[in-house]
Amino acid sequence: MIRSYRKTDLEEMVRIWYEASVIAHFFIPASFWASQKNAMKEKYLPLAENFIFEDEGQIAGFISLVGEHVCALFVVPEMQGQGIGTALLEHAKTLKGRLSLKVYRENKSALHFYEKCGFVATGEEVDEYTSCVQILMKWE
Structure with a gap:
């Protein structure tokens, strides 16, 4: 089941984000990820429109949107590959009509996942925080 975020979800969302x-x-x-936990909890996640995938009362994953931009899509590592990320992305597509996101070039599995979901690469940039290349992607 996909539902809107509640403040009580925040700790679990940060845990999932960090582990994944x-x-x-x-x-x-x-x-680096450990150093970003507080910012995720206090700044980034609260500012986003968040949707939770809940499975038997437990958070299995979430998607965070700012406008039409996917800022985060994370699934509990041991539950990946079960369609949770796809369901969250489809929910966002239905809500927004078009989406954009950034994914690290080295994260081949995520890049392949987004391509499979209909996203196309539109460019690339270097992430100012990690110095890693990110692929800019869009879905319309």
Whole structure:
């Protein structure tokens, strides 16, 4: 079930974001992600429009949007590959009609996932925080 975010979800969302980020972004030191936990909790997630995928009362993943931009899409690592990310992305597509996002070039599985979901690369840029290349993608 996909539902709107509640403030009580915040701790679990940060935990999922951190655990999934460390695994997916193996090319960035885990200490970087650890240093961003407070900003995620206090700034980024509260400012976004967040939707939760709940499975048997537990948060299995979430998507965060600012306008038509996907700022975050994370699924509990052991639950990846079960359609949760796709369901969250489809929910966002229905709500917004078009979407954009950035994904690290080295994160091949995420890049492939977004391409499979109909996103196309429109450019690239260097992330100012990590110095890693990000692919800019759009879906319309």
